[in-house]
Amino acid sequence: MRLELRSSFLKVLKWELFNLSRFPIPELILTAGIFITLQAAGVPGNFGVLSGNEHIEKLSFEGCLEEMNNYIGLAVSFGIDRLFLSVALFSVILSSLAFSYEMESGLMAFYLSQPVGRAFIFISKALIIFLINFSACLFSFYFTSVLLVPRQITHLLKSGHIFYSFSLISLEIALFSLSLSVLVAILTQKLSFSVTIGVALILILQAMDQTLWELGFKYLPPTSVKELIFFTFVPAIMPNPPKLSPANVIRIPFVTSLLMSLVAYYQFVTRYEAK
Amino acid sequence: MRGSKIILRLGFTVFLMGVSILSSALSRKTLSTSLEMNGSIHLQEPSSILNLEFAYLLNKTSILHGKFPEGSYGWIEIYDRRGAQLLLSGEESTPLVRERFNTSILFKYSAPYRDYYLIVLRVENVTGRYLVSFSFHQDLETDLLKDSFLIMAFGSVMISIGYVVIPIFEKRVNAPSINANFRTNPSNKEDSRYRL
Numbered sequence: 001m002r003l004e005l006r007s008s009f010l011k012v013l014k015w016e017l018f019n020l021s022r023f024p025i026p027e028l029i030l031t032a033g034i035f036i037t038l039q040a041a042g043v044p045g046n047f048g049v050l051s052g053n054e055h056i057e058k059l060s061f062e063g064c065l066e067e068m069n070n071y072i073g074l075a076v077s078f079g080i081d082r083l084f085l086s087v088a089l090f091s092v093i094l095s096s097l098a099f100s101y102e103m104e105s106g107l108m109a110f111y112l113s114q115p116v117g118r119a120f121i122f123i124s125k126a127l128i129i130f131l132i133n134f135s136a137c138l139f140s141f142y143f144t145s146v147l148l149v150p151r152q153i154t155h156l157l158k159s160g161h162i163f164y165s166f167s168l169i170s171l172e173i174a175l176f177s178l179s180l181s182v183l184v185a186i187l188t189q190k191l192s193f194s195v196t197i198g199v200a201l202i203l204i205l206q207a208m209d210q211t212l213w214e215l216g217f218k219y220l221p222p223t224s225v226k227e228l229i230f231f232t233f234v235p236a237i238m239p240n241p242p243k244l245s246p247a248n249v250i251r252i253p254f255v256t257s258l259l260m261s262l263v264a265y266y267q268f269v270t271r272y273e274a275k
Numbered sequence: 276m277r278g279s280k281i282i283l284r285l286g287f288t289v290f291l292m293g294v295s296i297l298s299s300a301l302s303r304k305t306l307s308t309s310l311e312m313n314g315s316i317h318l319q320e321p322s323s324i325l326n327l328e329f330a331y332l333l334n335k336t337s338i339l340h341g342k343f344p345e346g347s348y349g350w351i352e353i354y355d356r357r358g359a360q361l362l363l364s365g366e367e368s369t370p371l372v373r374e375r376f377n378t379s380i381l382f383k384y385s386a387p388y389r390d391y392y393l394i395v396l397r398v399e400n401v402t403g404r405y406l407v408s409f410s411f412h413q414d415l416e417t418d419l420l421k422d423s424f425l426i427m428a429f430g431s432v433m434i435s436i437g438y439v440v441i442p443i444f445e446k447r448v449n450a451p452s453i454n455a456n457f458r459t460n461p462s463n464k465e466d467s468r469y470r471l
Contacts, residue, residue: 027288031295038299038419147296147422 008116013124020094020128026136032086033140038147039082083140084222085206087133088177092198094132095181098125099268100194109274118269126261130178137170165232169225172253176221177202179260186264186272219252283437290430293423300419 102108111121145156156162180201185194205212206222213223227249 023284023287027291030288031291034292035295035299038296039302143292147419 009120009124012116012120013127016098016124016128020098020125021132025090025094026132029087029090029132029136030139032090033083033136034143036082036086037140037144083137084173084177084225085202087137087173088181088202088205089199090136091129091133091174091177092181092184092195092202094129095178095185096191096194096198098129099182099185100189101191103189103272103274104191106275112274118272119265122265122268126178126182126264129182130174133178134170134174137173138166141166141170165229168232168250169228172225172228172257173221175257176253179257179264183260183264183267186267189272219248220256221253224249224253279437279441281437282433282441286430286433286435286437288430289433290427293425293427293430296419296426297423300416300423 099108102111112118142156145162181198184198184201188194188197205220209222212218212220218224218227231249
């Protein structure tokens with residue numbers, strides 16, 4: 001019985017992988033990711049903040065070279081709050097295709113008539129969308145870093161600190177955009193509504209970035225991403241960085257994402273009626 | 276998925292990545308300072324002999340000696356231990372560099388994949404030791420343009436291999452038989468078995 005369940009889940013997962021990774025979608029996410037991270041990397045202002053502090057001034061040339069890795073990470077990841085917009089938009093498109101389009105066209109009713117649980121269908125769809133976005137994010141970070149300093153490729157691949165930081169930031173972006181877009185797609189159940197409302201919500205969130213920050217709601221993406229970068233990279237460079245609340249930086253966005261995902265899961269598994 | 280399709284898709288992906296790098300390089304209007312950083316080198320000798328370990332740019336074992344005139348911004352000559360001048364040499368800087376760093380000459384090192392520039396900002400005499408502040412710079416626009424063309428060319432080669440070369444071999448290996456023709460195209464009027 002367990003084996004059957006496992007094989008059916010794997011079949012659904014494989015099907016969704018082929019369905020959602022059709023030709024232009026992952027490529028476009030990747031292209032947008034690389035474009036945005038390259039655009040943002042190396043803005044002089046980013047280094048102006050760091051070059052003025054005493055810690056850097058006291059370093060020898062060799063010491064500065066050792067700090068290079070953190071600079072690369074910082075340079076690349078400073079553009080990440082812009083990457084949120086593109087990843088979130090693609091997440092809306094993928095979620096709308098996977099959920100609301102199939103609900104509207106009757107494909108979902110066909111899936112539900114198959115001997116596969118609703119939970120499996122939900123998890124497989126959400127998991128594939130998440131994996132596509134997360135891997136595109138991570139790949140664009142690494143690709144941009146290698147483009148900036150080709151000789152650093154081995155260090156970038158081996159450095160646990162950079163991998164941890166890039167993964168954490170990518171995880172937050174991918175998870176938040178996924179949970180928001182899937183929730184909208186399941187609640188609306190129509191492709192046009194899902195895309196419109198999802199895009200509108202993300203644009204509002206992006207536009208309110210500064211306002212949210214000033215109002216104190218700085219732990220929701222994209223504002224939390226800036227805090228996360230500060231929390232992960234800056235302490236490695238500055239000996240006495242301003243105090244942050246890392247627990248909030250990590251906890252609040254992840255809890256928000258988890259809550260939205262749970263609501264979407266409950267709505268799909270128990271409340272959704274296939275037409 | 277057949278081999279040709281995989282190659283074709285990978286080729287398109289690589290080509291699109293090249294396009295995104297190209298558009299990114301073209302849309303950057305300002306002088307890139309992506310890897311700029313300020314640091315200092317302590318000169319041990321009063322005769323202004325620059326003894327810097329250029330570990331990042333060159334091999335880790337290479338220790339370079341250079342002549343550096345105190346208090347001047349203009350030029351730098353770097354020699355290896357045997358006295359031969361290395362690749363690092365002064366070049367007339369671009370107007371943007373001149374404006375930004377207030378220097379007319381910058382020092383270029385051609386690495387295998389990238390050109391790096393060392394811009395000397397100031398020299399200070401601190402308790403008998405010379406403190407040289409410098410800026411490490413990379414001209415990212417030019418590098419990105421070169422990279423993008425290279426990546427697009429690589430993608431194009433992959434696309435042409437997937438579109439032209441591999442299908443030829445696949446057709447030779449999987450030559451369609453009468454049965455295959457029957458299965459794939461039952462409305463084929465050319466097949467003798469359909470004739471009345």
